[in-house]
Amino acid sequence: MSLSNGPLVMDHWHIYRNPRVAWDPHDGQCQVLESKARHRVWCAGRRTGKSELGGHVLLPEAFATRTVSNDWLKKGKRREFWIVGDEYVTADKEFRVIWHLAKYLQIPFDKGSHHSIDGKDQSVLSLWNGAFLILTQSAKYPDNLVGEALCGVLMVEAAKAKPSIWMKYIRPMLNDYKGWSLHTSTPEGKNHFHDKYEFGQDPYNLDWASWRMPAWRNPYVYPETTRDDHVKFLLDQLEDHPGRSAASIAVANDLLIDSEILALADELTIPLFKQEVMADFTEFVGQVFKDYDEEYHVGTLSYNPDWLTFGATDYGFTNPNVWLLIQVGPWGEINVLAEVYQPNLTAEQFADEIIKRRTRDGVPLNPPDLRTFYPDPADPMSSRTLSDRLKVSAAGGTGGELNIRINLIRQALRAGRIDYGATPLTEGNYDKWRPRLMIDRSCTSLRNDMLAYRYPERKEDAETSRDRFELPLKKDDHGPEALGRFMVGYYGPNSLTASAGTRIRKANLGRHASNKRRDRVAKPKPLSAMRPTASGYPTWREGGTITDKEFRDAD
DSSP, rough: TTTTOOOOOHHHHHHHHHHTOOOOOOOHHHHHHHHHOOOOEEEEOOTHHHHHHHHHHHHHHHHHHHHHHHHHHTTOOOOEEEESSSSSHHHHHHHHHHHHHHHTTTBBOTTTTTOTSSSSSSOEEEGGHHHHHHEEETTGGGGGGOOSSEEEEETTTTTSSSIIIIIIIIHHTTTTHHHHHEEEEEOOOSHHHHHHHHHHHHHHTTTTTEEEOOOGOOTOOOSSOHHHHHHHHHHHHHHOOOOOOEEEEETTTOOOOOHHHHHHHHOOOOHHHHHHSSOOOOOOSBBBBBTTOOOHHHEOOOOOTTTTEEEEEOSSSSEEEEEEEEEEOOOEEEEEEEEEESOOOOHHHHHHHHHOOBBBTTOBSTTTTTTEOOTTTTOOOHHHHHHHHHHHHHHHOOOOOHEEEHHHHHHHHHOEETTTTOOOOOSGGGGGEEEEEEEETTTTHHHHHHHHHHHHOOGGSSSSSTTTSSOOSSSHHHHHHHHHHHHHHHHOOOGSOOOTTTSSSSSSOOTTTTTOOOOOOOBBBBSSSOOOTTTTTOOOOOOSBBHHHHHOOOO
8 A cells, every 4th residue: 555645444433333432423523524524623612522523533543554554664654643732731632532442442552652641741652563653742842743744633722722833833744645634622713723614614625624513512411402592592681681690581581501501601701602602703702812923923023224113102100101113114014123111100211211222233212213103192291201202203093992903903913925035934835924013022021911911701800891791801901002002093993804803804904094104115026915825835926016905905
């Protein structure tokens, strides 16, 4: 048998129905198992059997390898499979299933096989004299994600991993043997996991298939009848009547909903319930900037005298005062070069601190070509003080809805282009993709805020306003607030696309039409702006020129 012929074929139902295995998957799991797609995505709520599915998917692979083990060993090869989680302990759930199955079936383990019981270290299962190998891997340690070509991979809680883990490390390792992937997770907003789910929904993309399943579809955990439309009605009532309990609404309206689901509806915020139980791709849970990936969005950036230069502020006293030095390039690149992030400063002291500081390459944080700064409009006196001290005007139009500013930042995080002058990030073509928004690694406080800024998960932590479930916590927000002032002031709220804050299809980050400035006109550039595809390899067109509109419309 050729080693490059792709997956081995074996009747998995024959194995699952064997009396010693006796696995009876529920309907949602059966849909995934029946699919012939190479890459499968299962977006599922809590306790739907994601770990059971993943562990059992590997069992037929073990038996199939036994039939060809000598062929592989003669060529010094093995069939290797990974279980990749955000931590080893996450990957251990699927590994535990296949480990105990193999042990119960009395399959002889090779020397070196071991199960890390506490899930703190890597677990290894080796069979058939090394012809078959399963390893747990942690996305927390990407430098360890190297090794042999893979025949298959389980991406466990895939939404929690950074997008670079799949595109940079895992996807290329599946090429040699046309390996498969199974991505299972509860959603984490419309991030890269949602992108993969969308690929699976495209009827013309035959390599991908995807399913979304709420928790109550698992009859083994939620045996009581639950109707989808009754759950939707319940959530509408909870939102309109926040003081009522889920159980009282269910009884009053004869709703058919499992008692455990009702209990979760009382305990969780509505967005968190939609995400964790209904498996909805809501943006209003957990990390605000789910697409922020320090693998991509952080680098060693230099001041460029040919780029436009701006400042942005968020004021405080007991909270920190924040100043960001920002440059905009000819393609619309946004580089945050330096920060002041310091509490207990008056406006005068804040201005003096800005004047005193320098970037990593010795440029003052109020350089001579600083055009304007975008302030927090809540403190006009501080803006006047900074304007007088720094000899630069303060721009208007920096207020408005918080969600608009957040979505403008999200939009810039997702947009990008092929940059042949960039420092390589990985092998192949896509390593030259640079996101539109990048942050210098010296901006440690802004970087921390981008990771820590979150939505409330408990009802008691939510705001009391009408938008109580859609506003982030007032914590770790000072850097993003300053960046958001720049985004809305420079580009304007109308630069948001219709899908901003969800899946940004067209990044419309053109300059705000009402801001008439005598800006330099950048020369047209070759090569269309692109971002990586789900396979990890982008496409682009060569030749010709690109207009500002083409860059704004680039996906």
